Amino acid sequence: MLPHQQCDKKSKVLVFGAGNFGSCLADHLGDSSHIVFMWSRSENLVKHFNQHHRNPEVLQDHQFAESITAVGPEFPSPELVQQMDVLLFAIPTEGVRETLTALKPTLDEAKLPLLIFVNKGIEISTRALTLEIIADTCGPDIAKVATFISGPSFAKEIVKRQPTSVSVVSLSPSHAEQASQLFHQPWFRCYTGDDPIGVELAGALKNVYAIAAGMAAGLGFENNTRAMLITRGLAEMTRIGTAYGASPLTFLTLAGVGDLFLTCSSSTSRNYTVGYRLGQGEKLDHIIKTLGSVAEGVTTAKGLKAIVDELGVAAPIASGVYDVLYEGRAVEERANELLSLPPMSELDLSVEGGKPAKRLMAKLGLDG
Ligand SMILES: NC(=O)C1=CN([C@@H]2O[C@H](COP(=O)(O)OP(=O)(O)OC[C@H]3O[C@@H](n4cnc5c(N)ncnc54)[C@H](O)[C@@H]3O)[C@@H](O)[C@H]2O)C=CC1
Ligand SMILES: O=C(CO)COP(=O)(O)O
Structure with missing residues (x-):
C-alpha cells in the first residue's frame, strides 16, 4: 500500500455528509494530517464514530483516522464554520440548496474557506447544476471560486488506497490548484481543469x-x-x-x-x-x-x-x-x-x- 504523504500545512476541514463519500474523503484528509470535522444528521453516528472511529452506517469494516471528529446532529455552529480553511460538501445534490441556505449567514466573504463539492447530480425541481445552486444561495462571487471534484472514485476502494485519479475543476484556476494540493497523494492523483459545467x-x-x-x-x-x-x-x-x-x-x-x-x-x-x-x-x-x-x-x-x-x-x-x-x-x-x-x-x-x-x-x- 502506498504511504500517505503528510502535509506541511495543516488545514482545518469541515465535511458536510457522513455517508460513503463524505467519510471516505474525511479519512483521506485526516490521514494526511489535516484536522477534520465531519457533520452528520444522525446522533447515533456521531456518538459511535467519536467512540470507535468507525462509521456504523457505511464502510463498516474501515478504521477511520483518529484526527476526524464527528459533529452533529445540529447544523454546525457559526463558531466552528468560521475556523475552517476548507468546507467539503459530500451530500446528494437534492440537499445542497438547503445546506448552503443554512450556511450562508455564517460565511465570512472576506475570509472565505475553500469550498469543494463532490456531488454528482442535477437538482430535480430547477434542473440546476451545483454551480447555479451556489450562485442562487451564496451569490456569484462565491460560485466563481467553488471547486468540484469528480471522476472514477468508489469510496470503498479509496479507503483501501487503491490508485485513483480525479478531475479537480473551478472557474478559478488558483482555487482548483489549492484543492488539488490538498487532496493529491501518490494513490489519489488530482488533475486540474477549468470547465466546471x-x-x-x-x-x-x-x-x-x-x-x-x-x-x-x-x-x-x-x-x-x-x-x-x-x-x-x-x-x-x-x-x-x-x-x-x-x-x-x-x-x-x-x-x-x-x-x-x-x-x-x-x-x-x-x-x-x-x-x-x-x-x-x-x-x-x-x-x-x-x-x-x-x-x-x-x-x-x-x-x-x-x-x-x-x-x-x-x-x-x-x-x-x-x-x-x-x-x-x-x-x-x-x-x-x-x-x-x-x-x-x-x-x-x-x-x-x-x-x-x-x-x-x-x-x-x-x-x-
Ligand atoms: N460513494 C461514492 O463512491 C461516490 C459518491 N459521490 C457522490 O457524493 C454524493 C454523496 O454520495 P454518498 O456519500 O456515496 O451517499 P450516501 O447515501 O452514502 O451518503 C449521503 C450523506 O448525505 C447526507 N444527506 C442526505 N441528504 C441530506 C440533506 N438534505 N442535508 C444534509 N445531509 C444530507 C446523508 O445523511 C448521508 O450522510 C453523491 O452525489 C454521489 O454521487 C461521488 C463520488 C464517489
Ligand atoms: O460516482 C461514483 C464513483 O465515481 C459512485 O457511483 P455510484 O453513485 O453509482 O455508486
Whole structure:
C-alpha cells in the first residue's frame, strides 16, 4: 500500500455528509494530517464514530483516522464554520440548496474557506447544476471560486488506497490548484481543469448511463452490449454537454469517460445496481428503499429529461431510462425500441447552442 504523504500545512476541514463519500474523503484528509470535522444528521453516528472511529452506517469494516471528529446532529455552529480553511460538501445534490441556505449567514466573504463539492447530480425541481445552486444561495462571487471534484472514485476502494485519479475543476484556476494540493497523494492523483459545467454534467449524466448499463446486464446482455452502451452513452453525453455549452473535450477526461466506464462496468456502482435490479424485474420503489445509499441517477434522469427537451438534442438512451423510471415502461420493451432505431451517423456533435451555459455565466457576471 502506498504511504500517505503528510502535509506541511495543516488545514482545518469541515465535511458536510457522513455517508460513503463524505467519510471516505474525511479519512483521506485526516490521514494526511489535516484536522477534520465531519457533520452528520444522525446522533447515533456521531456518538459511535467519536467512540470507535468507525462509521456504523457505511464502510463498516474501515478504521477511520483518529484526527476526524464527528459533529452533529445540529447544523454546525457559526463558531466552528468560521475556523475552517476548507468546507467539503459530500451530500446528494437534492440537499445542497438547503445546506448552503443554512450556511450562508455564517460565511465570512472576506475570509472565505475553500469550498469543494463532490456531488454528482442535477437538482430535480430547477434542473440546476451545483454551480447555479451556489450562485442562487451564496451569490456569484462565491460560485466563481467553488471547486468540484469528480471522476472514477468508489469510496470503498479509496479507503483501501487503491490508485485513483480525479478531475479537480473551478472557474478559478488558483482555487482548483489549492484543492488539488490538498487532496493529491501518490494513490489519489488530482488533475486540474477549468470547465466546471462540463465536469458537473459529465458526473451527473454518467449515473443515468450506468442505470442503462445495469438494466442491460439485468436483462442478461453481456460484454458487447455494455461496450455499446458506454460508447453510445459517451456520444450522447458529449452531444448534450456541447449543446449545453460545455467543452466536448471534458467528456474525455476522468470525470467523463473515466467515471462512465467505471460505473457502467461494476456492481459496486449504486446506479448500475438500480438498473440491474430493474432489469431483473424489481420495482423502483422497493429498490430505492432497500439500496441503503443514494443513487443520484434516479433523480438526475428527471432533470436531464427537461434539459434534453429544452436543448432539442437526441438522447435516446437517457430517454429510455427516463421512461422506465417515470413512465412505468417495461425495461425489455423499451430496450427493444432502442435497438429498433434506424441506423444513424456515429459522431453527430454538430449541435448549435450553449444557451444554458451562457445563461449561467451571465448569472455569475461572466461572458458566456
Ligand atoms: N460513494 C461514492 O463512491 C461516490 C459518491 N459521490 C457522490 O457524493 C454524493 C454523496 O454520495 P454518498 O456519500 O456515496 O451517499 P450516501 O447515501 O452514502 O451518503 C449521503 C450523506 O448525505 C447526507 N444527506 C442526505 N441528504 C441530506 C440533506 N438534505 N442535508 C444534509 N445531509 C444530507 C446523508 O445523511 C448521508 O450522510 C453523491 O452525489 C454521489 O454521487 C461521488 C463520488 C464517489
Ligand atoms: O460516482 C461514483 C464513483 O465515481 C459512485 O457511483 P455510484 O453513485 O453509482 O455508486
